[in-house]
Amino acid sequence: MHKIYQVDSFTAVPFSGNPAGVCILEGQIDENLCLKISSEMNLSETAFVWPEGPSNTFNLKWFTPKTEVKMCGHATLATAWIQFTELGIKGEIFYETLSGRLKVRLVDEMIEMDFPSEDPARIDLDRRIGEIIGIEGDAYYSPGTEKLLYEIPAKDKLETLSFDTKTLLKTDFGKQSKGLIVTCSGDERYDFYSRYFAPWVGIDEDPVTGSAHTVLGPFWAKKLNKKKLKACQLSARKGELETELLDDRRILIRGKAVTVIRGVISI
Incomplete structure (x- = not known):
């Protein structure tokens, strides 16, 4: 039996932000079992x-x-939150992952995560993506994260954006793709807004996406000439993040969390 939790990440309010499962193990288990547990949890990531x-x-x-x-920001935040608040771990925590070594710490009731970052490059897919989502914009690509980024002109268009995400799966973008970030500039409250769609990995729309902000952070830092930014992801559940661009292609992502379920899984 293993302790298992459900945490809402990038929020301090239950039933908002992005829910993630956290399974505490004594040692590695078979990947097929991980998939079965993730399917049982039925969340975007566990x-x-x-x-x-x-x-x-x-x-x-x-x-x-x-x-x-390869990378999941909100589930990393959720894991660290559980280890700090439920399991009593103190100081910095280091994670060995498919994306390399990650460092997290608890700062002023927020989880601060030190991730690799990548500034996306301009690509010639404006028309193709625009036809899919029905909004004109500028297309970019992050090869390290395999994410497309599409900048559109207005928040109201981002809020009302609705399209068939299965069209993304049917489209040849000429690049390996695992997610589409749609973003726009911010206002007096936030520096920028975004939404994230990832049908390639079984997620039509992710509520709040830490990994997307490893691309959004450097993108908007360059545009706004600011290293520290405040962001909002405009899914139905909504969530807030802070980003801080570091040297050597690293970024700090900060967010709050709240534990909503505590239990034991019998396997």
Whole structure:
């Protein structure tokens, strides 16, 4: 039996933000079992964490109900939140992941995550993406994260955006793609807004996406000439993040969390 939790990430209010499962393990388990547990949890991602060597160092994997993913920000935040608030871990935590070593810490009731970042490059897909989502904009691509980014001109268009995400799966973008970020500039409250669609990994729309902000952070930092930014993801559940661009292609992503379910899984 293993402790298992459900955490709403990038929010301090239950039933908002992005829910993630967190399964606490003593050692690695079979990947097929991880997929079965993730399917049972039926959340966008479930994290699996177990000790690795030195104190406060852990292995961390993330699974959707359909596949393992290389990076998941909100499930990382959820895992750290549980380890700090439920399991009593103190100090910095280090995770060994498919995206390399990640560092997290608890700062002023927020989880701060140190992630790799990548500034996306301009690509010639404006018309193709615009035809799919019905809004004109500018297209970019992040090869390291395999995410498309599409900048549109207005928040109201982002809020009302609705399209058949299955069209993304049927379209040849000429690049390996795992997600589409749609974003616009902000206002007096937030520096920028976004939404994230990832049918390639079984997620039509992700409520709040930490990994997308490893691309959005450097993108908007350059545009706004600001290293510290405040962001809002405009899904139905909504969520808030802070980003801070560092040197050496790293970024700090900060967010709050709230635990909504505590239990034990019998396997």
